Amino acid sequence: MVLAIVVAAVVLVAAALWSGRDPDSTASGRTVVGLRVWDESFVPRYRASLDEFERANPDVRVRITVVPWSSYEQKLRLDLAGGTADDLFWSSSYAEYADAGRLLEIDESLGPRRAWDPASVAQYTRAGKLWAVPQFVDGGTAVYYNRDLLAAAGIDPASLNSLRWGPGADDSLTPLLRRLAAVAPSAYNAGHDFQSVELPYLGSAGARFRDGQGDFVFDSTEAISAFEYLVGLIRDGLAPSPADTNTDSDFAKNAFLQGKLAMFQSGTFNLAQIAEQAEFGWGVAMLPEGPAGRVSTNSAIGVAGNTDTEHPEATRRVLRWLGSAEGTHDLVANGATISANVGQQAEYRDYWSDHGIDVTPFFDVLHGPKISSGTAPGLNSALRAIDPIFGEMYAGRLPVPEALPRARAAAEDAVQK
Missing domain, CATH: 3.40.190.10 (Periplasmic binding protein-like II)
Structure with a gap:
């Protein structure tokens, strides 16, 4: 009897995970949306932002997964091909996924483009369509x-x-x-x-x-x-x-x-x-x-949506939140990085200026020519x-x-x- 109960519990947990819900969320009926990143230091920041999102969207829970940069792209390619990728994921090289129909088209999913950094919008635009929500920009070198x-x-x-x-x-x-x-x-x-x-x-x-x-x-x-x-x-x-x-x-x-x-x-x-x-x-x-x-280069990190998501509506809601100034506030607080939302970028300079660090060289270099690695697959x-x-x-x-x-x-x- 004990063995039967254990087996039944394992089956229920497996079914919950397969359906995109974890055991804790199944009872409450919350949909689990997965977000994949490559930098563990951003997990607490994302958690703070997404906790706020979840309070306003009690039917959705966002699960964060970290895959180290050294294996990130290779694993993402395999997981997308195998249908096991997260609903949302960081992306810097996206062209082959967009061409293969693996990514949600942002304007179609979220409506008109927000006040994002023009260079980051250009980076994630291919064939006239935007394929990721700009999240952070690096500035120059x-x-x-x-x-x-x-x-x-x-x-x-x-x-x-x-x-x-x-x-x-x-x-x-x-x-x-x-x-x-x-x-x-x-x-x-x-x-x-x-x-x-x-x-x-x-x-x-x-x-x-x-x-x-x-x-x-x-x-x-x-x-x-x-x-x-x-x-x-x-x-x-x-x-x-x-x-x-x-x-x-x-x-x-x-x-x-x-x-x-x-x-x-x-x-x-x-x-x-x-x-x-x-x-x-x-x-x-x-x-x-x-x-x-x-x-200099002028790269950005974007959050892309997986077209194979089993929860398209919830995934779009999370994308919309992460593309907003409210959603990125915790991500870029205390000079952690530069927001792709233009209205927040002055906060980065002000923070480091208050700490005695002049960051203008990272921005002044972008007044001149820039070089890209190219967006081709x-x-x-x-x-x-x-x-x-x-x-x-x-x-x-x-x-x-x-x-x-x-x-x-x-x-x-x-x-x-």
Whole structure:
């Protein structure tokens, strides 16, 4: 009898989960909507926001699932194909899912577009339709610097805002890094960082990663000059070893937090952690300028809806909430990130200004040209194919003029497959 009761309970729990409800919600008749993210630090913020949503919508419960970034895209692709993906999920590369009919069309689901950041709306627009609710924007790329190490090298932080990189006499970045290398284990995080290093260097060299038709074009003459410059900084001992950075995407950030890296080129997504953990004076400077100017990325994170959801009406209600200023208030409070709602973006600047941090370099750089990874399908597959080739290039085992065409061919092959 006991065994029969246990078996019956297991069957009921399984049936509840299969139907999109958990056991606690079944009794109350609440529909469970799943939300998938890749950053665990945002779970308490989402929980605070969604608790408010649930108080106003007592028939819906939102369950948050965290899948680490390292496996996020691969698992999402498999789950969407297998029909086991969450109702809602963070997305940065969405084109192949939109083309395959896997995503809810936002305007059709929610009505006219809200007051979202125009760049984020453009990022998630394909074939004239919006495919995700813009949630956060990164702002531009800038350079975090260690004031103590700059002082030890006799460098005025204000001079960082006029740095230039490039061949010949125009290069003021390399001489400055040599001075920093004399007082720090590493001067600068030149290396394999797609968003914060490689794309800005490609753009400021006058190159692109992908053209308007979605073709990979990162092996041009200008692109070769950009990567040869980065590889040269590593070869000269001005950046951390590729043996560390090729295998650990957080190595440079951690080295900066440990006081072992003088200049860390990155985005606002690391600002809160640096502010909390850095035990030395630091600041933010403008991105170095290249032959084609100062060029940054301007990426956003969106929340996409799964067309296979068993609860379309409840899913749309959650999407509408997450796209509103009320729904994102808890998500962006205390300078955690920049809201995609334009009306909330001043709060971010004000918060950090009140804490003595000038974040204008992240925004001023966006007044100039910007570079995108492209919205065509297959980006993540392409980046996985490129990784080992770039690893060999940064390690000095593969010349840049040979590595880039090989990486482009690998990217094209990955997309075709």
